[in-house]
Amino acid sequence: MRIALLTDAWKPQVNGVVTALTALVRELEVAGHEVQVIHPGLFVTVPCPTYAEIRLAAAPLPGVARRLQRFQPDAVHIATEGSVGLAGWLYCRLRGWRFTTSFHTRFPEYINARWPMVPVGLGYQVLNLFHRRSVRTMVSTRPLADYLQDRGFSRLALWGRGVDTRLFRPVEPMPLDLPGPVFMYFGRVAPEKNVEAFLQLDLPGSKLVVGDGPARAELERRYPDACFVGMHLGEELIRHICVADCMVFPSRTDTLGLVLMEAMACGVPVAAYPVTGPLQVVEHGVTGVLDNDLQAAALAALELDGEAGIAYARANSWAASAAQFATQLAPARRPNLRFAPPALENAR
Template identity: 90%
Template sequence: MRIALLTDAWKPQVNGVVTALSALVDELKSAGHDVLVIHPGLFVTVPCPTYNEIRLAAAPLPGVARRLQRFVPDAVHIATEGSVGLAGWLYCRLRRWRFTTSFHTRFPEYINARWPMVPVGLGYRVLNVFHRRSVRTMVSTPPLADYLEDRGFSRLALWRRGVDTRLFRPVEPVQLDLPGPVFMYFGRVAPEKNIEAFLELDLPGSKLVVGDGPARTDLEQRYPDTYFAGMRLGEDLVRHICAADCMVFPSRTDTLGLVLMEAMACGVPVAAYPVTGPKQVVQNYVTGVLDNDLRAAALAAVELEGAAGLAYARANGWAASAAEFASQLAPARRPQLRFDPPVLEV
C-alpha cells in the first residue's frame, strides 16, 4: 500500500510524537508498504511561538499538493493539526479524497497553560472541526477516546503505541555519582509537563532530569540540588534511564506517556498521577504506582521490581502497533463504479 503521512512533528524534533511516528514508518516499510512522509523539513520554516526550537512550515500547501499528486497515495493519514496537516486537510477536501487523522496532543490544555484567556473548550471545538472531516480519528487509549467523545468527537478508533525494546532495555547504567535512590524525569522540559510538581517533592536520595526544552534554564536556576543531564539520545539515553531507581512522571495532560513505557522497558518502575495516559500503561503496584499524592507514588514505586515492566514492554512492540495503524486506514479515492449498458435481447 502507498501511504502518505503528513505531520508537523518530525526529526530533528525530539518528543513522544516524533518517536511514535518514526517507529511507525520504519515498521510500515519493513512490512512492505511504500511510505511518503511530508514534514516541515521539506519547506521554508518559521519558529513556533514559545517553542523556538520547533519549526513550522510556512505556506506549505503548494508543496504538499505537488508531493501528493506525484505520489498518488492509496491512503492519506494526517497526524497533526499544524500547517502541514492543515495543508493536507485542505488538499484532500478540494480533491474529495478521504483521509484519516490521529490525536496525539491535548493542545487546548497546553495553550491554556500559557495563555489562560484562551478557553480549553474553544480549543476542542476548533480541533473537532479539523478531525470530524476524517473517516476516523485514531487515539492511543480507550480513556482518551472517552475524553474526546465527551468533547464532541466521533468516529474514534484505537491505535495503540508500542515501545522499541531493541533500544530500551536494561544495560550498564551511566556513572553519575548521585546519592541513591535516584528519582528521574525524562522527556521534554516544558511548562505543560508540570515538572515542578516532581522537583518540589521531599524525597530521599537524588533527583535527575534528562531532556531539554524551554523551561530548562529556569528550572536549573530554581532547583540547584537537581542534576540536569540535558538532552540524551540512543544508547546514552538508555544508560541514563538505567541509572535511575524510579521514573517520576508529573504530567497531567499527556495522552499516553511513551516515556513511561520506555522506562519500564529498561526495568525502571514508574510513579505518576492517575490520569489518562499513565492509567493506560501502568499496572498499579505492579509496573508502577499511580496516586494523586505524587510523593507517595514515588516512594512506593521505588520499592517495586522492574521485571513486570520488562514483560509489559516486550508484549507491546511496534510491529503490532503498525499493523493496527494500517488496518485503520481508508482508501483515499472511492472506487469508480463501472457502468455496463444492459444487454438487449433480440
C-alpha cells in the same frame, strides 16, 4: 499500499510523537508498504511561538499539493493539526479525497498553560472542526477516546503505541555518582509537562532530569539541588534511564506517556498521577504506582520489581502497533481497498 503521512512533528524534533511516527514508518515499510512522509523539513520554516527549537512550515499548501499529486497515495493519514496537516486537510477536501487523522497532543491544555485567557473548551471546538472531516480519528488509548467523546469527537478508532525493546533495555548505568535512591524525570522540560511538581517533592536521595526545553534554564536556577543533564539520545539516554530507581512522570495532560513505557522497558518502575496516559500503560502496584499524591507514588514505586515492566514492554511491539494502524486507514479514492470499521464508534 502507498501511504501518505502528513505531519508537523518530525526529525530533528525529539518528542513522543516523532518517536511514534518514526517507528510507524519503519514498521510499515518492513511490512511492504510504501510510505511518503510530508513534513516541515521539506519547506521554508519559521520558529514556533514559545518553542523556537520547533520549526513550522510556512505556506506549505502548494508543495503539499504537488507531492500528493505526484505520489497518488492509496491512503492519506494526517497526523497533526499544524500547517502541514492543515495543508493536507485542505488538499484532500478540495479533491474529494478521504483521509484519516490521529490525535496525539492535548493542545488546548498546553495552550491554556501558557496563556490562561484561552479557554480549553474553545481549543477543543477548533480541533473538532479539523478532525470531524476525517473518516476516523485514531487515538492511543480508550480513556482518551472517552475524553474526546465527551468533547464532541466522533468516529474514534484505537491505535495503540509500542516500545523499541531493542533499544530500551537494562544496561550498565551512566556513572553519575548520585546519592540513592535516584528519582528521574526524562522528556521535554516544558510548562505543560509539570516538571516542577516533581522537583518540589520531598524525596530522599537525588532528583535527575534528563531532557531539554524552554523551562529548563529557569527550573535549573530555582532547583540547584537537582541534577540536570540535558538531552541525550540512543545508548547515552538508555544509560541515563538505568541510573534511576524510579521514573517520576508529573504530567497531567499527556495522552499516552511513551516515556513511561520506555522507562519500564529498562526495568525502572514508574510513578505518575492516575490520569489518561498513565492509566492505559501502567499496571498499578505492578509496573508502577498511580496516585494523586505523587510523593507517595514515588516512594511506593521503589518497592516494585522492574522485571514486570520489562515483560510489559516486550508484549507491546511497534510491529503490532503499525499493523493496527494499517487496518484503520481509509482508501483515498478506491473503495475496493480494505476499509475497516471504526474500532471505537460510539464506544463508552
